[in-house]
Amino acid sequence: GENVEQHPSTLSVxxxxxxxxxxxxxxxxxxxxxxxxxxxxxxxxxxIDIRSNVGEKKDQRIAVTLNKTxxxxxxxxxETQPEDSAVYFCAANSGGSNYKLTFGKGTLLTVNx
Amino acid sequence: NAGVTQTPKFRVLKTGxxxxxxxxxxxxxxxxxxYRQDPGxxxxxxxxxxxxxxxAKGEVPDGYNVSRLKKQNFLLGLESAAPSQTSVYFCxxxxxxxxxxxxxxxxxxxxxx
Numbered sequence: 001g002e003n004v005e006q007h008p009s010t011l012s013v014x015x016x017x018x019x020x021x022x023x024x025x026x027x028x029x030x031x032x033x034x035x036x037x038x039x040x041x042x043x044x045x046x047x048i049d050i051r052s053n054v055g056e057k058k059d060q061r062i063a064v065t066l067n068k069t070x071x072x073x074x075x076x077x078x079e080t081q082p083e084d085s086a087v088y089f090c091a092a093n094s095g096g097s098n099y100k101l102t103f104g105k106g107t108l109l110t111v112n113x
Numbered sequence: 114n115a116g117v118t119q120t121p122k123f124r125v126l127k128t129g130x131x132x133x134x135x136x137x138x139x140x141x142x143x144x145x146x147x148y149r150q151d152p153g154x155x156x157x158x159x160x161x162x163x164x165x166x167x168x169a170k171g172e173v174p175d176g177y178n179v180s181r182l183k184k185q186n187f188l189l190g191l192e193s194a195a196p197s198q199t200s201v202y203f204c205x206x207x208x209x210x211x212x213x214x215x216x217x218x219x220x221x222x223x224x225x226x
Contacts, residue, residue, distance in 0.1 A: 034214065043218060044156065046215070099207070100161065101158075102172075103157075104155055106153075
């Protein structure tokens with residue numbers, strides 16, 4: 001089955017700096033890569049996703065890049081703000097499935113004022 | 114439109130007791146999921162359903178059973194609770210078709226003593 005590795009497990013940055021979280025996946029059939037944000041005590045919520053037919057996608061301060069050859073994808077947050085502090089999860093759809101995701105173990109991002 | 118709801122929000126069980134967690138969604142989603150979240154382990158899929166009357170095992174199904182008698186409801190049962198099942202349980206749902214955003218419920222915090 002699919003295996004998704006996520007690094008780093010914790011990340012601390014100063015407000016205004018950029019943050020990068022990286023994930024690798026094992027199944028070459030995977031073609032959907034979402035990122036979820038989970039604030040303390042809350043439910044995970046989708047912040048951005050990318051499909052395998054594009055290499056990069058941006059939404060304001062957030063961007064995701066995908067390298068299918070190397071089987072890795074990354075989340076980039078620019079001009080970080082304290083409200084960006086949360087746990088971020090990457091995921092990939094297992095075996096190209098349209099209904100099953102495998103999640104990474106998460107990255108705790110702390111943005112220091 | 115309530116989205117995905119879960120009942121109960123918190124529960125404490127003694128070893129060997131049984132309970133059922135209820136998930137309900139009002140978005141007419143075909144697919145529904147049960148995940149458990151443990152510190153440092155990310156979100157792990159317990160069971161899922163691709164339609165009314167159908168269920169399948171996920172990554173960590175042992176000790177759990179599920180039922181999907183109605184399209185809008187997905188029940189997770191623990192027949193004989195164990196301390197290892199202490200966790201936060203999230204239900205999620207999504208549309209059928211291409212891989213799509215999963216919408217999560219608020220979670221149920223279960224403690225087994």
